Amino acid sequence: MSKLLSSVLFLATLGGVAVANAAPFTLTSPDFSSGKLLPPAAGGKPGSDPACHGKNISPLLEWQNPPANTKSYALLIQDPQGRKGLGVTHLIAYGIPGNVQRLERTALSNGKGFVGGLNSKGTLAYVGPCPPTTLDLHYYTFTLIATDLAANALPPGLLPEELFHRLEGHALASAGMVAAYQGSN
Numbered sequence: 001m002s003k004l005l006s007s008v009l010f011l012a013t014l015g016g017v018a019v020a021n022a023a024p025f026t027l028t029s030p031d032f033s034s035g036k037l038l039p040p041a042a043g044g045k046p047g048s049d050p051a052c053h054g055k056n057i058s059p060l061l062e063w064q065n066p067p068a069n070t071k072s073y074a075l076l077i078q079d080p081q082g083r084k085g086l087g088v089t090h091l092i093a094y095g096i097p098g099n100v101q102r103l104e105r106t107a108l109s110n111g112k113g114f115v116g117g118l119n120s121k122g123t124l125a126y127v128g129p130c131p132p133t134t135l136d137l138h139y140y141t142f143t144l145i146a147t148d149l150a151a152n153a154l155p156p157g158l159l160p161e162e163l164f165h166r167l168e169g170h171a172l173a174s175a176g177m178v179a180a181y182q183g184s185n
Helices: 002-020 160-167
Strands: 026-028 061-064 072-079 088-097 137-147 171-182
Touching: 061 137, 072 160, 088 160
Parallel strands: 026 171
Antiparallel strands: 026 061, 072 088, 072 137, 137 171
16 A cells, blocks of 8 residues: 555656646747836837827737647737726737747737737727836736637627636636836936
């Protein structure tokens, strides 16, 4: 009996090591590091809002080690501090095919490679940061969700809550990054 228990514990330990050594699902960018500043060009374009001083160039994003059975991805970029704490959604992208593991620089700005949901500005593509012109940093969460849904399963124009509702039971894993951006003085 003791030998059987030892064998079971040994196999359980091996199983734990295999799981512990599995590479994590990660999201990265050569344009910025998580916890650091977004490049100035990623900010919204100048216009009627004095806080916008960028070029609205969405960063290049890459991901590795998606879960098995991933058929598509969804990506959200949100500023929880925006609108005086009510939050701003800068991008809702979904229907990114499961065989894709990279979105080129400007792809999100130009609406390429994904189905667009409605962001806080009412558009279907990336809108760069335009935080208030103070010394306060705003933090932007990049959340990539691997799903078991076909890339063409969802209609365009979903709001964040609608997307989350439709992903319920279909989300396999998530990877993320956080970046800061500061309005100009």
